[in-house]
Amino acid sequence: MSDNLFEIRNVSKIYGPEDTGLVALSEYSFSIPKEPAKIITIAGESGSGKSTLGELLLRSSPPTRGEILFEGVDIWKFNDQQKRDYHRHVQAVFQDPFGVYNPFYRIRHVFDMVLKNYRLASNATQGRELTEEALNAVGLRGDDVLEKYPHQLSGGQRQRIMIARATMLKPKFIVADEPVSMVDASLRASILDVMMKLRDDFGISFLYVTHDLSTAYQIGDQILLLYQGTVAEHGNAVDVITQPKHPYVQLLIDSVPKPDPDNPWPGEIELPAEEALRTPSAKGCRFCPRCPQRMPRCETESPERYDVGPDGHQAACFLYENGPMPSKTKESMSVDESNEHV
Amino acid sequence: MRNPETILEVDDLRVYYATPQGDVKACDGVSFDLRSGEILGLVGESGSGKSTATGGVLRTIGSPGRIVSGTVTLDGEDILKYDDEKMRQTRWQKLSLIPQGAMNSLNPTMTISDQIADVIETHEGRQPADALRERIMTLFRRVGLPERIYSMYPHELSGGMKQRACIAMSIALDPLVIVADEATSALDVVVQRVVAQTMLKIKRELNVSFIMIGHDMGLMAQVVDRLAVMYSGQLLEIAAVRDMFARPAHPYSEILIESVPTLTERKPMKINEGITHDPRNPPSGCIFRLRCPHAMPVCSESRPDMVEVHPEQLVACHLWKKDENGSYVRQSV
Known part of the structure; x- marks a missing residue:
């Protein structure tokens, strides 16, 4: 048995023909330890x-190349029993808390289906207890919600019920794909808080897929930033967000609107006229066409991930080839900083 | 006001x-x-x-x-x-609108320029082709779109470009x-x-x-x-x-x-x-009182008026009361 819950080895996913298709994920390796439970953000x-990446882990589609191991076993070589167990241990919470419900059934139905399919309870009373337990874990009470219809609940409540449903199966891992992006800003905290609680009290790890860096910063333990299917930077969430190294991640973090009218965006930016195609034959750094600090070699060579800080903080950029200090960016860095304090 | x-x-x-x-x-x-x-x-x-x-x-x-x-x-x-x-x-x-979700608000069977031309000609009548083209190009430049999208269809543009195409359309008639x-x-x-x-x-x-x-x-x-x-x-x-x-x-x-x-x-x-609350059956008085951390008895009795508590800052809340000088102060609860 392996100490890792997941081991992702050189996984690539290409949509379309292997030589000309769209590369959604390129040569990706990563492992997720069994303990301690973590919230891993993919942004x-x-x-x-x-x-x-979320779909690959949910086993909804196979990788084009490479393998994904769950507790040491390739998830595409499972037998039927292993498949069943896997779908119990790895749960999903999706983006749209409105579309996942059948509007004709009461909330109770969501839980009854799980109880029945996985034979979790031997009688109705026990089933109700399990349901109540799961609902309590997300801060809801059965009496308040079970007899209601989905339209009678807020987006935040609906999303928490989806998390409660997943929790009832005592999973080891939950893939949460943009769980808060369709929920109002003022209600997002309730969902994120539940995720942290499940991590701490139930030892459930999360893959938190999001494009919102501010929530990733608030709850993430580790963060992985993807750009066109390649990992631009990864590390401890606080390190990456407070000290971004990759030029793309720096641009991304500068662009998050700050809730402060006196602290505007630093300068104006342009999008490139043409996006480089993402075919497998495309060479060089993916971010090169947009990068303010590009060098001639970036057009032809793909950078590896270089160490840029403690705790596995790495960035895939030639600037850091010789260590955590960028090789030649003195000027552009100082310009950025002076703008920031205007 | x-x-x-x-x-x-x-x-x-x-x-x-x-x-x-x-x-x-x-x-x-x-x-x-x-x-x-x-x-x-x-x-x-x-x-x-x-x-x-x-x-x-x-x-x-x-x-x-x-x-x-x-x-x-x-x-x-x-x-x-x-x-x-x-x-x-x-x-x-x-009065024009940039709609929610520009991805879905453009007509997929017409080029971007034809859709903008349609807005202009519906309101101002038939236009000479050259002048119309020049006008649409000017709109593109204003919103930072490249000229090459002139004869493109919505599906050929990225989300950000489609959104800017909608902005171009919204300012077409000033x-x-x-x-x-x-x-x-x-x-x-x-x-x-x-x-x-x-x-x-x-x-x-x-x-x-x-x-x-x-x-x-x-x-x-x-x-x-x-x-x-x-x-x-x-x-x-x-x-x-x-x-x-x-x-x-x-x-x-x-x-x-x-x-x-x-x-x-x-x-x-x-x-x-x-x-x-159920929107068909809103609470009496202040609409926010069921969630308000400072709700008082008066909040269920009457809907607060919109009052100017600071210059240019108007608020509808019972916490704000006039003091003896006639200026509004917020009560602490």
Whole structure:
């Protein structure tokens, strides 16, 4: 048995033909330890490959190359019993808390289905107890919600019920794909708080897929930033967000609107006229066409991940080839900083 | 409140939706003004009536909704009194919309330029081809779109480009007021920043006024001049954005501002519940009292009036009382 819950080895996912298709995830390796439970954030813009990674872990589609091991076993070599167990141990919470419910059934139905399919309870009383326990874990009470219809609940409540449903199966891992992006800003905290509680009290790890760096910063233990299917930077969430190293991540963090009218965006930015194609044959750093600090070699060579800080903080950028201090960015860095304090 | 530079004035606007169990008052007595060359932000959670209020202004409310009462004065005339033909002419010409989800609001079977040409020719009649082309190119340049998209279809553009194409269309006829309904919320942060920059540039160059609907307080802080907060069909506070962030006057505005996660400080999150009442059966008195941390007996008795507690900062809350000098002070509870 392995000490890792997940081991992702050189996984690539290409949609379409292998030589000309769209590379959604490129040569990706990562492992998730069994303990302690962690919230691992995958962030990046639309089309960066975030959801693809979630889908691969949920076993909804096989990787084009590479393998994914769950507790040491390749998830695509499971037998039927292993598949069943896997779908119990790895649960999902999706983006849209409105679309996942059948509007004709009461909330109770969501839980009854799980109890029945996994034969969790031997009688109705025990089933009700399990349901109540799961609902309590997300801060709700059965009497308040079970007899209601989905439309009678807020987006935040609906999303927490989805988490309660997942929790009832005592999973080891939950893939939460943009769980708060369709929920109002003022209600997001209730969902994020539940995720932290499940991590701490129940030892459930999360893959938190999001494009919102501020929530990632608030709850994430580790963060992985994807750009066009490649990992731009990863490390401890606080380190990466407070001291971003990769030029793309710096741009991303500068662009998060600050809730302070006296602290505007530093300068104006332009999007590039043409996006480089993401075919497997495309060479060089993916971010090169947009990078303010690009060098000639970035057009032809792909950077590895270099160490840029403690606790596995790495960035895939040639600037850090010789260590955590960037090789030649003195000027542009100082310009950025002076803007920031205007 | 009547300001010489006021371009649009909404007074006591009521828009109700009929349901078998009674009317839902999705916009219940909303009043605000919009000044020349400003961006007014309109925030609130889903179901708070933001889009309904602006739907009332644009007169795009369809059945089972209806505009019950109120006035919407644009450029000196009450547009709620216009007949349909006059209103049709007013849209795009004086009052235009950047819709929610630009991805889905463009016609997939027409090129971007044909759709903009359609708006221009519908209102101004047939145009010479060269002049029309030049005019559309100018619009593209204004919003930072490259000329090569002239003959492209919507599916060939990225989300940010489609959103800017919608902005180009909205300014095609030099309107006075543009309503931007969640114009950037489906975009990721870098693209969102580019689209917001485009809106600020348009505002500066054309002196057009925007009503910007959204729920991202961070984005509002970056873009708008004044901010209005809605809750369950009612306006609770309106103030200059700096004043709102520095000293929110309504308990709900406080909650909204406190619940914005930041990138500078990792702190315990403030947990809130959503709108808790059935909109067909709102609570008596103050609409927010069921969720208010400071609710008092008076809050269930009467709906608080909108009062000016600081210059240009209006709030509807019983916590604010006049002192002996006639100025408003907030009571501590």
